[in-house]
Amino acid sequence: HNDACEYPPHPGKMNWSVLYPGLTDPVVRFLDVGCGFGGLTVALSALFPDKIILALEIRAKVCEFVRLRIEEMRKEASPRARNAAVLKTNAMKYLPHFFRKGQLQKIFFCFPDPHFKTKNHRRRIVSERLLTEYAYLLQEGGILYAITDVEELHQWHVAKLSEHLSFERVPEETLAGDVTVTAITRETEESKKVERAGGRKYWCVFRRRPDAVVI
Numbered sequence: 642h643n644d645a646c647e648y649p650p651h652p653g654k655m656n657w658s659v660l661y662p663g664l665t666d667p668v669v670r671f672l673d674v675g676c677g678f679g680g681l682t683v684a685l686s687a688l689f690p691d692k693i694i695l696a697l698e699i700r701a702k703v704c705e706f707v708r709l710r711i712e713e714m715r716k717e718a719s720p721r722a723r724n725a726a727v728l729k730t731n732a733m734k735y736l737p738h739f740f741r742k743g744q745l746q747k748i749f750f751c752f753p754d755p756h757f758k759t760k761n762h763r764r765r766i767v768s769e770r771l772l773t774e775y776a777y778l779l780q781e782g783g784i785l786y787a788i789t790d791v792e793e794l795h796q797w798h799v800a801k802l803s804e805h806l807s808f809e810r811v812p813e814e815t816l817a818g819d820v821t822v823t824a825i826t827r828e829t830e831e832s833k834k835v836e837r838a839g840g841r842k843y844w845c846v847f848r849r850r851p852d853a854v855v856i
């Protein structure tokens with residue numbers, strides 16, 4: 642794809658009111674990384690009306706589709722999705738240009754590209770290096786969600802996150818009935834496709850650990 646992305650020199654230079662017209666000082670709290678056609682972001686905007694949600698997508702045409710989808714929702718008689726927006730960017734390169742340390746409360750990786758071959762594993766969006774970046778951007782106690790239909794990729798997610806000192810797994814049994822887990826398993830376009838094909842979905846949830854205080 643066309644990887645030319647615009648990004649601010651630092652988060653203070655980003656004009657968020659262009660993306661969230663009518664909202665004063667919007668601060669992004671939820672990040673839908675590789676949003677595809679935007680089903681999760683749209684669902685989250687209704688589930689969490691007081692949160693600012695941002696979808697990231699690298700493909701310009703897909704990004705434009707989501708932008709128009711949100712624009713239409715905002716024009717309805719009772720406007721929806723005013724707290725949701727989409728941005729075209731490469732999430733593997735520019736996140737610290739957009740967000741401050743500890744700003745995010747939830748970050749989502751729904752059905753990321755699997756990059757099956759070993760030589761392409763370095764392109765995976767969950768990796769040791771990038772997890773350090775996500776940990777920097779998440780507030781303490783913030784939550785990372787990852788879902789895939791590729792069992793091997795799921796095992797990779799669990800391994801990389803479990804090995805990382807800044808994350809701890811949230812036990813599955815404490816997540817029964819969690820609306821956010823229901824959203825990642827049912828509301829993304831990819832999750833619906835897997836559902837129709839009768840495929841399995843594997844997900845995991847990890848919490849950003851507090852930083853140790855060294856005196």
Ligand code: SAM
Pocket residue numbers: 674675676677678679697698699700703730731732733734750751752753754829830831832
């Ligand atoms: N999350 C959506 C869903 O569950 O329906 C889309 C899943 S799709 C298989 C993966 C998406 O991630 C694609 O739309 C792709 O363009 C996007 N993507 C891949 N690498 C990306 C990157 N580095 N930054 C932003 N988006 C990326």
